[in-house]
């Protein structure tokens with residue numbers, strides 16, 4: 001059922017569906033890309049940005065909004081670091097704004113001490129020039145969003161094949177009402193709290209059941225819960241969104257989340273039939289003309 005929900009959400013965002021998931025294996029991902037490509041108009045932004053294999057050099061610029069923009073001067077998170085490993089490397093989505101990449105590197109190294117979390121398995125960040133993707137995301141377009149697996153990093157280095165094939169850990173119970181006690185640990189809570197307390201983080205997207213567990217476990221110091229935003233899916237990974245860095249005039253920030261811990265009525269809604277069966281509208285792909293003009297110049301660059 002969660003697959004259907006995620007699909008509906010993708011349609012709402014105009015991303016298209018085809019049952020694409022962040023945790024898909026390389027073969028499933030390739031099949032979804034081919035299926036999406038077969039139906040897209042030639043000037044669809046997903047098609048144009050999805051075929052770019054290299055970044056555009058230059059001063060790093062996050063251009064536009066998280067779900068409607070692109071990225072100049074991207075850098076790649078190295079496949080391996082002291083406390084991280086990049087997953088699904090064949091997707092070529094480990095590119096990001098340098099501010100996000102250095103944030104992830106620093107975060108990964110402080111988490112073992114801060115949260116008892118051994119390191120980050122990093123999922124999709126952005127394409128070499130940002131922009132909409134053929135599969136899986138409405139946002140991740142300006143290089144300030146990153147998906148982090150809810151699987152703790154193993155103590156050994158995974159092979160490239162393992163990174164493309166290894167299944168991710170689902171921490172939500174089958175009925176979607178709460179976390180799965182078999183896979184959810186206190187370290188998950190500490191990890192998410194540590195990330196939320198980072199000043200550059202604007203929002204973190206998690207499954208509503210995860211937010212429910214965080215609300216239940218938090219004590220009186222609850223300010224960090226504001227950034228924890230319930231969203232469909234996000235049961236295999238969570239999504240970190242940074243605020244627009246300074247000196248980025250073309251980066252469009254999002255209004256801050258409403259004040260409060262978001263644990264009351266707002267969270268309850270996510271468990272209603274209305275939330276579980278959102279209306280699905282026909283997918284309307286973003287065209288290049290829907291993005292800021294600077295994005296058109298970015299894909300035309302060599």
Ligand SMILES: [Zn+2]
Nearest residue numbers: 137146147239
């Ligand atoms: Zn994401």
